[in-house]
Amino acid sequence: MTGITIIGAGSMGRAIGTRAVAAGRRIQLLDRDPDKARSLAVQLGGDILTGAVGDALDGDIVVLAVPFESAKAVVRSYGDALAGRTIVDISNPVDFATFDSLVVPPGTSAAEIIADLAPDSASVVKAFNTTFAETLTEGKVAGQPLDVFIAGDDAEAKRAVANLVEEMGLRPIDVGPLRRAQELEGFQFLMMTLQADPAKQDFNWNTGLKILTPI
Amino acid sequence: MTGITIIGAGSMGRAIGTRAVAAGRRIQLLDRDPDKARSLAVQLGGDILTGAVGDALDGDIVVLAVPFESAKAVVRSYGDALAGRTIVDISNPVDFATFDSLVVPPGTSAAEIIADLAPDSASVVKAFNTTFAETLTEGKVAGQPLDVFIAGDDAEAKRAVANLVEEMGLRPIDVGPLRRAQELEGFQFLMMTLQADPAKQDFNWNTGLKILTPI
Numbered sequence: 001m002t003g004i005t006i007i008g009a010g011s012m013g014r015a016i017g018t019r020a021v022a023a024g025r026r027i028q029l030l031d032r033d034p035d036k037a038r039s040l041a042v043q044l045g046g047d048i049l050t051g052a053v054g055d056a057l058d059g060d061i062v063v064l065a066v067p068f069e070s071a072k073a074v075v076r077s078y079g080d081a082l083a084g085r086t087i088v089d090i091s092n093p094v095d096f097a098t099f100d101s102l103v104v105p106p107g108t109s110a111a112e113i114i115a116d117l118a119p120d121s122a123s124v125v126k127a128f129n130t131t132f133a134e135t136l137t138e139g140k141v142a143g144q145p146l147d148v149f150i151a152g153d154d155a156e157a158k159r160a161v162a163n164l165v166e167e168m169g170l171r172p173i174d175v176g177p178l179r180r181a182q183e184l185e186g187f188q189f190l191m192m193t194l195q196a197d198p199a200k201q202d203f204n205w206n207t208g209l210k211i212l213t214p215i
Numbered sequence: 216m217t218g219i220t221i222i223g224a225g226s227m228g229r230a231i232g233t234r235a236v237a238a239g240r241r242i243q244l245l246d247r248d249p250d251k252a253r254s255l256a257v258q259l260g261g262d263i264l265t266g267a268v269g270d271a272l273d274g275d276i277v278v279l280a281v282p283f284e285s286a287k288a289v290v291r292s293y294g295d296a297l298a299g300r301t302i303v304d305i306s307n308p309v310d311f312a313t314f315d316s317l318v319v320p321p322g323t324s325a326a327e328i329i330a331d332l333a334p335d336s337a338s339v340v341k342a343f344n345t346t347f348a349e350t351l352t353e354g355k356v357a358g359q360p361l362d363v364f365i366a367g368d369d370a371e372a373k374r375a376v377a378n379l380v381e382e383m384g385l386r387p388i389d390v391g392p393l394r395r396a397q398e399l400e401g402f403q404f405l406m407m408t409l410q411a412d413p414a415k416q417d418f419n420w421n422t423g424l425k426i427l428t429p430i
């Protein structure tokens with residue numbers, strides 16, 4: 001069973017950690033502040049190894065549960081220690097100054113930029129960028145398991161992430177090559193503007209984007 | 216009550232026509248082939264004015280239920296006859312040769328390109344591009360009303376389209392300015408690749424993209 005390293009003990013680290021505990025996975029949780037990682041581990045329960053960003057990586061799957069700028073810094077600083085591992089990029093590179101575009105240029109994505117920074121033998125997979133932290137912690141919305149859209153260029157790495165997602169009780173949807181992260185990041189940016197709009201009273205960072213199929 | 220002109224008697228013309236009849240709207244249905252328009256009108260029932268593309272426009276809302284290239288040609292040929300009207304662009308400018316990108320450059324959208332071609336006093340609204348024809352004809356998926364994402368720069372025109380969508384029994388979601396069509400078109404391109412993938416047995420051009428909220 002593949003172990004997971006979650007980097008970042010913020011709201012998305014908590015959500016992914018909650019699901020990973022539910023999946024019964026071995027977990028390593030790292031944060032710049034190791035006390036924060038320890039405190040979250042206690043709340044999550046389960047047998048979780050904690051530490052600081054920079055500690056040796058335990059998991060074959062490394063989830064970057066940090067904002068895009070920090071994710072780039074983490075990948076740069078771990079460098080070759082990421083070789084052979086599956087890196088999961090969950091980021092949404094939204095320009096929060098304007099809330100009108102992404103900070104990555106049109107025609108690329110945070111995931112592709114992170115892949116460029118990672119060692120060649122590491123596989124970057126985009127996942128969990130369309131699941132809000134609160135909803136992901138619950139694992140479902142309106143009684144239905146969340147959809148987790150997965151993009152990547154390495155079939156084996158995507159399968160490993162899809163297996164994890166399934167064990168978390170969620171529905172993995174393989175959406176194709178890593179460049180499909182462009183569409184995933186673009187649409188989630190739109191979703192975020194809806195949640196932030198006070199006129200949209202139904203949307204409070206607790207919705208779930210689903211592809212419904214006929215019953 | 217605003218009348219609607221639907222241009223195109225294909226599968227999306229049929230779907231939007233079905234919903235417009237359900238909404239009790241006055242409908243004009245035009246096709247390059249007026250016999251095709253007449254034949255669809257008979258199937259839809261209701262009191263529908265039919266004719267050929269090029270006929271005088273009856274509706275205040277003009278739905279371009281044709282592919283992107285045809286939509287551009289229609290807007291160019293009607294020219295000033297579209298002044299003061301609301302033009303609904305439903306197109307998905309997918310590059311079907313590669314099925315790997317859109318034919319519009321990154322950083323723009325079919326809707327914005329159509330708006331550039333339209334008279335200044337016309338208002339272009341993006342809508343119905345994420346609803347597949349079969350699902351839209353039904354009006355719901357898995358027992359739930361479809362979400363219709365609406366983007367546009369003219370609040371009054373968006374309200375008119377949102378009212379129409381509600382009367383059709385669907386849920387309108389205003390996603391902001393017309394440039395948000397970039398994200399709508401990008402994500403629907405991704406959705407289309409999923410439907411076309413024979414490995415995705417649940418997805419057969421009959422799914423519905425929904426934002427679920429906690430019950």
